[in-house]
Amino acid sequence: MPRSQQAYRGDDPLSNEAEPIPTPSPDIAGGVVDGIADGIADGAIAGLRSKPSTIGGAIYILVVVATAIGLGIVQWGSWRLGIKVIGVAVLVAALARAALSSFNSGMLRVRSKPFDLVVLTTLGVVLIVLAIVVPGPTV
Numbered sequence: 001m002p003r004s005q006q007a008y009r010g011d012d013p014l015s016n017e018a019e020p021i022p023t024p025s026p027d028i029a030g031g032v033v034d035g036i037a038d039g040i041a042d043g044a045i046a047g048l049r050s051k052p053s054t055i056g057g058a059i060y061i062l063v064v065v066a067t068a069i070g071l072g073i074v075q076w077g078s079w080r081l082g083i084k085v086i087g088v089a090v091l092v093a094a095l096a097r098a099a100l101s102s103f104n105s106g107m108l109r110v111r112s113k114p115f116d117l118v119v120l121t122t123l124g125v126v127l128i129v130l131a132i133v134v135p136g137p138t139v
Contacts, residue, residue, distance in 0.1 A: 053106070054104045055100060056104050056105035056107060057106030058106075059092070059096040060108050062092075066092070067085075067089050067090075069085060070082045070084075070086035073085060079131075080134075083131040087126075087127030087128035090123050090124035091121065091128075094116075096108055097113065097117060097120060098113075
């Protein structure tokens with residue numbers, strides 16, 4: 001086996017002595033696989049849940065759906081209305097983040113509560129104000 005492919009164990013990786021890395025016995029590997037299968041069946045592995053585990057997670061999903069609807073309105077209808085819908089959705093996220101504890105915030109919690117509130121509120125207000133004040137096409 002070439003030197004670059006040898007598995008070294010010990011303090012001196014430059015020595016020529018390579019010890020084989022022990023592989024787990026089939027019983028241990030089978031137990032790991034069974035444990036993973038049990039975790040999947042119980043829904044214990046993150047990302048495999050079918051519903052949010054906190055109220056903040058449910059509100060986050062509603063905000064994402066409202067944002068998608070707003071983007072659809074922008075694409076196929078009035079861009080002002082679509083941007084206002086997105087701005088209101090972001091303000092709803094800010095209100096939910098303000099009202100919920102950090103534990104129940106779920107995906108609404110990105111940084112500290114003050115930081116999240118400032119960013120979400122500013123973004124929501126700016127989107128709504130821009131949708132109102134941007135001049136329309138001149139004829």
